[in-house]
Amino acid sequence: MxxxxxxxxxxxxxxxxxxxxxxxxxxxxxxxxxxxxxxxxLSHPIIDPAADLSSLDCVDMGPSWFWPQMHPRITQLIDNLMLPIFPQYSQGAYLLENQQNSAPIRYESGFEQSPISMRIAGGxxxxxxxxxxxxxxxxxxxxxxxxxxxxxxxxxxxxxxxxxxxxxxxxxxxxxxxxxxxxxxxxxxxxxxxxxxxxxxxxxxxTWMAAHAKFFAVYNTPFWQKEGLSGSASSHIGPLVEIHDASTFDGIGALFGFVGVDAATRIKAGDALIKQAAIEQLTRIFGEQANHPIDVKLIDWSQEPYTATIEDHQAPTTxxxxxxxxxxxxxxxxxxxxxxxxxxxxxxxxxxxxxxxxxxxxxxxxxx
Missing domain, CATH: 3.50.50.60 (FAD/NAD(P)-binding domain)
Incomplete structure (x- = not known):
């Protein structure tokens, strides 16, 4: 050839x-x-078991944001391809989970992004x-x-x-x-x-982001928004250390977070335990409604052989x-x-x- x-x-x-x-x-x-x-x-379809396994929308297992004020090339390409875009939701209070057995600290000033990040509708x-x-x-x-x-x-x-x-x-x-x-x-x-x-x-x-794992919990609606929350939170307890709203353009609620333990620990723990612990954490932070997702997703990029090598299991500090x-x-x-x-x-x-x-x-x- x-x-x-x-x-x-x-x-x-x-x-x-x-x-x-x-x-x-x-x-x-x-x-x-x-x-x-x-x-x-990589965008994975959301599956709702109550909706005859029909695909509702997608969540981004890899990158989901771009910044028009900083990144002209990607912005121009998305515009040339006529892809619909919408801003990352960031209105409302920001939560900090600081101590075990304590309610999260609420910062009403929120997590307003500057410059604002944008997403592509549908993933x-x-x-x-x-x-x-x-x-x-x-x-x-x-x-x-x-x-x-x-x-x-x-x-x-x-x-x-x-x-x-x-x-x-x-x-x-x-x-x-x-x-x-x-x-x-x-x-x-x-x-x-x-x-x-x-x-x-x-x-x-x-390799950028190769050491990381990303978790999603999907809900019928973004219930936290009605409570004046941005969906953004950070935690010193874990397993998720950084959490954001990942709700879709069509209004399906979703929260995503980066798993804060290293690749070796994630492998030892297994996906099922990480998912369970993440849902328990979201429930601590956002309340009982977070305990009932319609779908959960987890990807560990360190285990993707066409992304990461063994050297990538340790994340760079900067x-x-x-x-x-x-x-x-x-x-x-x-x-x-x-x-x-x-x-x-x-x-x-x-x-x-x-x-x-x-x-x-x-x-x-x-x-x-």
Whole structure:
């Protein structure tokens, strides 16, 4: 199989590059190890057992917010795709769970956001799904894992891809890696080898949010709003340390929180215990109505093999410094390029960073 441009990874960065190449009429292929597109963008449908298991709406298991005042690229893309948006709910009081067996402290000043964060109606998945619809179906290949890449003297790269336990070779002029840098360094063999400084940089670059787990409790209505609560809370007790309103555009109530214990402890505890403890905590904070969700969801990103490595099980204490070392950019001489949000110099970790890194690759390809 031959192509001019091979994109490895169908998250936001990879899909956006494919979207741009398609508009330019270029010959490309995008491959993805998962059985779905989106990478860390993932929206799960809400299931209400009382409604004949019909899907009501979606909640974002990965990123759900973007900031128009700070992030022009993602804002413009969402506008271009004509996706409906709405503001994150933040009106009302903010709660702090500070001590065992004590009522939470209520701060009436609330948790007003500045700058305001926005969400996509129906879930962030609509963003990547919209990009996918702009691509020919025969150019998107799922369940395909890259194991090796070899640059030949003829200027082509030969990429070994495993799909359904069969190995294929894709011959391509340009390879664009749009996956977490640490995962890339751990999972793909390069010939010639990546420069030592580059490999060290990649392996030491924390994968954004890979250490975290996200929990959702879904309710028929956002009952806390009627009580003058924003849905935002923090806790020194846990298991959730940071909680926010995640209610849908259509008015289904939801609360989400980040699980505050480390990956090893989460694995030992198991999903069922974490879910139970989280519901008990929400009931302590928001009252008895929180004890009766119609649906609960939990995702542990540290256990996603196409997101996290074992090094990612420990969360960084501050926002990591992202971007590519100069030696990585020099690999453009081999027509190897690196995208994904961890490759972004200014907005690494954010959706904006995924597009920033994608734009940098497009510029390096001299396609503008």
């Amino acid at each position: 031959k192509t001019d441009y091979l994109i490895v990874g169908a998250g936001l960065s990879g899909l956006y590059i494919a979207h741009q190449l398609e508009k330019m009429g270029k010959n490309f292929r995008i491959i993805e190890a998962r059985d779905r597109i989106g990478g860390r963008i 962030m998945q609509n963003l990547v799904d919209s990009l996918l619809t702009s691509l020919p179906t025969n150019k998107v290949q799922l369940k395909s894992t890259v194991t090796q890449i070899e640059h030949k003297e003829n200027g082509y790269s030969y990429v070994s891809v495993t799909q359904n336990n069969r190995q294929n070779i894709i011959e391509t002029t340009h390879v664009i890696f749009a996956l977490p840098l640490r995962l890339l360094a751990d999972s793909i063999a390069f010939t010639p080898n990546l420069p030592t400084k580059v490999k060290h940089h990649f392996k030491s670059t924390s 926002h990591p410094r992202y971007g590519l070392p100069s030696a990585a950019k020099q690999l453009g001489q081999l027509h190897w390029y690196f995208a994904g949000t961890e490759a972004a110099q200014e907005n690494g970790g954010y959706l904006e960073g995924a597009l920033e890194a994608a734009d940098a690759v497009i510029s390096a390809l001299n396609l503008h």
